[in-house]
Amino acid sequence: MPRGQKKKLRGGEKCHQAGGETQALQGGQEPAAEEKSYSPPSSPHLGVTTHTESASALQSTSKVPQRALSTTESTCTSLTRSYKGATHKTVRKQSSSQALPPTVKRPRKSLIGTVRLVVSYMMHMCKIRRPILKANVLKIISKPHREQFHEILRRVSFSLEVVLGMDLKEVDSTKPSYALVSKMNLPNNGVVTRGRGLPKTGLLMNLLGVIFLKGNCATEENIWEFLNKMKVYDGKKHFIFGEPRKLITQDLVKLKYLEYRQVPDSHPARYEFLWGPRSHAETSKMKILEFLAKINHIDPSAFQSRYDEALKDEEERAGAAAVLGDTTADTN
CATH class of the missing domain: 1.10.10.1210 (MAGE homology domain, winged helix WH2 motif)
Known part of the structure; x- marks a missing residue:
């Protein structure tokens, strides 16, 4: 330069x-x-x-x-593809137990691919306003990558912050779960308008x-x-x-x-x-x-x-x- x-x-x-x-x-x-x-x-x-x-x-x-x-630009573009791919064939009806949608594709071999799938899953659950259970997140992650769970969660948190402006918080409840909390006090936790949405x-x-x-x-x-x-x-x-x-x-x-x-x-x-x-x-x-x-x-x-x-x-x-x-x- x-x-x-x-x-x-x-x-x-x-x-x-x-x-x-x-x-x-x-x-x-x-x-x-x-x-x-x-x-x-x-x-x-x-x-x-x-x-x-x-x-x-x-x-x-x-x-x-x-x-x-x-970073925001490339993350948003990447997530657009990942989110659509991972949720296009999501199960029609979620069961009351909040089981992982059976049609979500199995994780890729790479850690980056796993992170993308976890982000896509969390975005989908946020959109339909359902709890994000830790047990379901673990189902997305292949056994070899579960040892890197904290690193995966760190990267997922970063991506959700960049694109959605949300902080990933662990919820203290009977079942370990996560919540997405808006970094600003927009209506409906950042959705702005009524109803479902991101x-x-x-x-x-x-x-x-x-x-x-x-x-x-x-x-x-x-x-x-x-x-x-x-x-x-x-x-x-x-x-x-x-x-x-x-x-x-x-x-x-x-x-x-x-x-x-x-x-x-x-x-x-x-x-x-x-x-x-x-x-x-x-x-x-x-x-x-x-x-x-x-x-x-x-x-x-x-x-x-x-x-x-x-x-x-x-x-x-x-x-x-x-x-x-x-x-x-x-x-x-």
Whole structure:
């Protein structure tokens, strides 16, 4: 990668200003010499191909979110194939004992194949709102791989976090089981709308990441460029996210997780996305940065100027909380 002077991104600027800045970066000014490279794990999660790029390079072009969230893109694409393959012929009726669907394909010889099947099974049980029993998970895993159960579960947890925005929790009950808990307080544990479906929290957190890395707002073109890389297309129903335009311009806007507005003085009209008030209330810039860093196997500080902005945001939140605490104490 050519080396040169790094042009620092400015946080908190308007969306159209941020777009011009990132285009300027792409036009010639590359990251400074002090790059911090990271290496992908030797055993990739779910066959995810993580690009070995410098932390500085993750911020250096107009395609920051797409490159920085490459793990999400490839994981989602991989899971699309795996989920459809593993659940296409799922048993018509689940028995009350929640036995493993007999038509789920037997695990592949590779550990990655086993992880994919476990993820697909958990996603299916989440969609139909049935408990995920540990005994049934073990049935998916071949005997040679059961000795690596904790490693398999770690990779499964990572993949579910990346795509669904869900934490895998062990449930303390009469039968050992697992539950998927949304990382944000979306309705219906992340499903958003009533009825069955898969959580949308992962998509929301990724969109919040795109918006933050783009200078706290992202043009509609930025958003669709990212979604297209995840194989999510305008007007085409997605197996996890449903009809994406309705989800991001209506559902998440109505719930106040996203703000969707016309770019000032744009003719013809262009639109942009910002964080909604509920996103500001339920998460923070640092949490989103940590989410992006985790799925790309880097430290949050690698995002440099955005990390500084996130730190400042944390300090302001702490100060506001302290003032609120003092006010509450005075009134009691």
